[in-house]
Amino acid sequence: MRLLIVEDEPALLSSLAESFREEGYAVDEAEDGEDGLAKALMWDYDAIILDVMLPRLTGFQLLERLRIRKKTPVLMLTARHTTGDRVRGLDGGADDYLPKPCELPELLARVRALIRRAAGQATSVVKFGDITVDLGGHIVTQRGVPVTLTARETSLIEYLAHHRSRIVTREQLYEHLFDENESSLSNLLDVHVSNIRKKLGHDFIITRRGLGYSIA
Amino acid sequence: MFPASLHLRLQLWHGFLLAAVLTGLSFAAWHYQSANELRRVDRELQQHLRPLSAGLPGPRGPGGPGNGPPPGAPPPPVRLDREFRLPAASATPFAPDSGTGLYYVIWRRDGSENARSATAPAGIARPPAPAGKSPLLGERSRDTFREAYIFTPPGECLLVGRSIQGEHQALAEYARWLAAIAAAVLVLGLGIGWWITSRALRPIAHISSTARRITRGAWGDRIPVSGEKSELDRLSSVLNETFAQLEDSLLSQTRFTADAAHELRTPVAVILAQAQHALARERDPATYRAALQSCIDAARRLNQLTESLLDLSTPQPGPAEGKHEPADLATIAAAAAAPLQILATGKNITLTCVLDPAPCTGDPVRLGQIISNLLSNALDHTPEGGTITLRTGTGGASSTATVTDTGCGIAPEHLPRLFDRFYRVESSRNRRTGGAGLGLAICKSIADAHSGTLEVTSTPGHGSVFTLSLPRA
Numbered sequence: 001m002r003l004l005i006v007e008d009e010p011a012l013l014s015s016l017a018e019s020f021r022e023e024g025y026a027v028d029e030a031e032d033g034e035d036g037l038a039k040a041l042m043w044d045y046d047a048i049i050l051d052v053m054l055p056r057l058t059g060f061q062l063l064e065r066l067r068i069r070k071k072t073p074v075l076m077l078t079a080r081h082t083t084g085d086r087v088r089g090l091d092g093g094a095d096d097y098l099p100k101p102c103e104l105p106e107l108l109a110r111v112r113a114l115i116r117r118a119a120g121q122a123t124s125v126v127k128f129g130d131i132t133v134d135l136g137g138h139i140v141t142q143r144g145v146p147v148t149l150t151a152r153e154t155s156l157i158e159y160l161a162h163h164r165s166r167i168v169t170r171e172q173l174y175e176h177l178f179d180e181n182e183s184s185l186s187n188l189l190d191v192h193v194s195n196i197r198k199k200l201g202h203d204f205i206i207t208r209r210g211l212g213y214s215i216a
Numbered sequence: 217m218f219p220a221s222l223h224l225r226l227q228l229w230h231g232f233l234l235a236a237v238l239t240g241l242s243f244a245a246w247h248y249q250s251a252n253e254l255r256r257v258d259r260e261l262q263q264h265l266r267p268l269s270a271g272l273p274g275p276r277g278p279g280g281p282g283n284g285p286p287p288g289a290p291p292p293p294v295r296l297d298r299e300f301r302l303p304a305a306s307a308t309p310f311a312p313d314s315g316t317g318l319y320y321v322i323w324r325r326d327g328s329e330n331a332r333s334a335t336a337p338a339g340i341a342r343p344p345a346p347a348g349k350s351p352l353l354g355e356r357s358r359d360t361f362r363e364a365y366i367f368t369p370p371g372e373c374l375l376v377g378r379s380i381q382g383e384h385q386a387l388a389e390y391a392r393w394l395a396a397i398a399a400a401v402l403v404l405g406l407g408i409g410w411w412i413t414s415r416a417l418r419p420i421a422h423i424s425s426t427a428r429r430i431t432r433g434a435w436g437d438r439i440p441v442s443g444e445k446s447e448l449d450r451l452s453s454v455l456n457e458t459f460a461q462l463e464d465s466l467l468s469q470t471r472f473t474a475d476a477a478h479e480l481r482t483p484v485a486v487i488l489a490q491a492q493h494a495l496a497r498e499r500d501p502a503t504y505r506a507a508l509q510s511c512i513d514a515a516r517r518l519n520q521l522t523e524s525l526l527d528l529s530t531p532q533p534g535p536a537e538g539k540h541e542p543a544d545l546a547t548i549a550a551a552a553a554a555p556l557q558i559l560a561t562g563k564n565i566t567l568t569c570v571l572d573p574a575p576c577t578g579d580p581v582r583l584g585q586i587i588s589n590l591l592s593n594a595l596d597h598t599p600e601g602g603t604i605t606l607r608t609g610t611g612g613a614s615s616t617a618t619v620t621d622t623g624c625g626i627a628p629e630h631l632p633r634l635f636d637r638f639y640r641v642e643s644s645r646n647r648r649t650g651g652a653g654l655g656l657a658i659c660k661s662i663a664d665a666h667s668g669t670l671e672v673t674s675t676p677g678h679g680s681v682f683t684l685s686l687p688r689a
Binding site: 009011012015016018019022053079080082099100101102103104105 | 474477478479481482484485486487488489490492493496497507510513514
């Protein structure tokens with residue numbers, strides 16, 4: 001899952017980004033509205049966390065311009081939370097609105113819910129035969145036994161689980177699993193896929209030659 | 217006891233007044249009519265009296281003064297004091313079958329009755345003789361009769377009268393008619409009055425309902441002004457101005473509170489996020505240290521913000537009630553500049569002080585706050601190698617302190633709002649250089665409290681000049 005966090009308070013930005021990275025997200029950061037808009041338009045993020053009071057372009061303006069082109073789920077996170085502000089944000093195209101200061105577990109849960117809804121899934125636990133993927137707890141179990149996976153492997157499985165029964169292209173996986181600072185070596189993905197197959201069985205991830213991957 | 221409603225009160229006054237006027241008019245009309253009627257009867261009686269009196273003897277011949285027979289009239293047919301016989305021409309109106317109802321009575325000098333017509337009612341007393349010679353002619357009303365009489369100079373009395381029952385009845389009829397008209401006019405007048413007062417009072421009802429709406433929270437509502445420049449219009453305008461000012465101060469208060477809350481929440485968010493992130497799992501000491509340092513920075517910022525907010529919300533003591541001691545801006549400026557000199561040297565900025573005496577009155581601590589604030593701002597916005605000049609002196613009736621820098625300057629569009637609370641030129645909160653946008657607002661409020669001014673001129677790219685002017689002591 002790849003996120004964009006737009007926040008002008010550096011200390012807050014870095015700690016939020018770190019928290020999400022530890023949850024297995026690929027996280028891009030932007031310190032002002034223009035940078036945020038440019039990144040939001042360039043990449044297909046799974047969700048954007050957006051502050052309102054931003055230099056150069058406010059969160060509301062960014063959202064307005066983003067919505068002309070994209071439907072990326074947006075969670076507004078701001079200290080400005082009168083009813084009017086919240087209504088304006090939600091009507092302006094935000095999918096959720098969380099007042100600042102917020103509790104980190106709640107923010108993480110809301111982002112998970114946002115991504116789940118955007119992918120069209122209603123529950124956070126998905127089963128594939130004897131394998132269960134818990135999207136909230138980032139736990140994959142096989143026959144009730146937790147399987148040890150790296151954060152990146154978990155994200156890959158979760159992304160495929162979100163888009164189950166659909167073909168996910170390699171480009172899509174690169175875009176959603178790695179942030180802008182990581183080199184996207186083309187064989188990195190193959191390494192992760194082969195590692196997952198070693199742990200969960202070869203048939204868990206199906207390769208659609210020339211198209212991408214899927215799980216069902 | 218009196219009705220509270222202005223409408224009812226006006227209506228009541230109007231009703232009283234209208235009733236009084238109508239009553240007065242009716243009485244006048246009735247009185248006029250009845251006087252007229254009597255005069256007519258009197259004239260008629262006198263007409264009948266005249267031919268009779270032609271037979272009366274007078275000192276200068278027949279007839280009374282002013283009532284003499286026309287020239288060439290026949291000599292009197294009778295001597296009144298002995299026997300009276302009617303002149304033939306005059307007999308007719310007094311005959312019982314004539315239908316006029318007229319009667320006559322004649323008294324001798326000694327008061328005994330000499331003659332009376334057959335139509336005369338019983339019990340007619342001789343009118344009292346006049347004290348002097350005149351009036352020889354008189355009228356009187358007796359029950360439902362009206363009588364006219366004449367005294368001859370020797371003292372005989374001749375009286376002609378008739379019943380005025382018919383006239384009385386006509387007058388009563390007239391009075392009833394007047395009363396009916398007056399009642400109708402009163403009802404109509406009350407109706408019209410009610411309508412007029414309703415119309416006149418409608419704007420007041422409108423004003424009060426609008427005011428009620430505004431009190432309930434429709435702060436943007438205003439009383440419509442018709443533009444007639446009437447008293448109510450003026451009242452509406454005054455009320456509208458009051459409402460506008462109230463709304464303004466309420467809105468600015470709300471905005472201030474919202475801005476303050478926003479500014480306070482940001483450091484809290486940092487503390488919360490850093491702490492929660494650090495505690496989420498086991499980390500190495502360096503991470504904990506970094507997180508704690510962030511928390512300390514945020515807490516300091518929070519503290520500084522709270523101080524600033526307190527500074528702003530505490531009413532600045534005016535020159536009247538505040539510290540009112542003689543001071544010199546030069547001394548204050550020197551004290552404020554000293555601790556910043558080290559900072560300037562560290563940034564390789566030349567801080568020059570040209571301090572001429574500038575006497576003023578006020579609180580030296582507060583005034584020093586303005587100058588150090590202006591200097592720190594200048595230090596923050598002046599690049600390395602730049603210069604900052606602090607000058608004090610006098611000009612005209614004021615003592616001034618100016619801070620001139622060779623910094624980046626301020627774009628013209630920011631200047632009008634520069635002293636507003638929470639206004640920041642660069643909307644990014646650059647933690648290293650800036651606070652919440654309260655510093656200049658605080659300076660301005662201190663200057664205001666000292667009856668002074670704080671002004672700025674700036675050329676983008678070349679630098680800014682901040683001038684504090686206080687009344688010269």
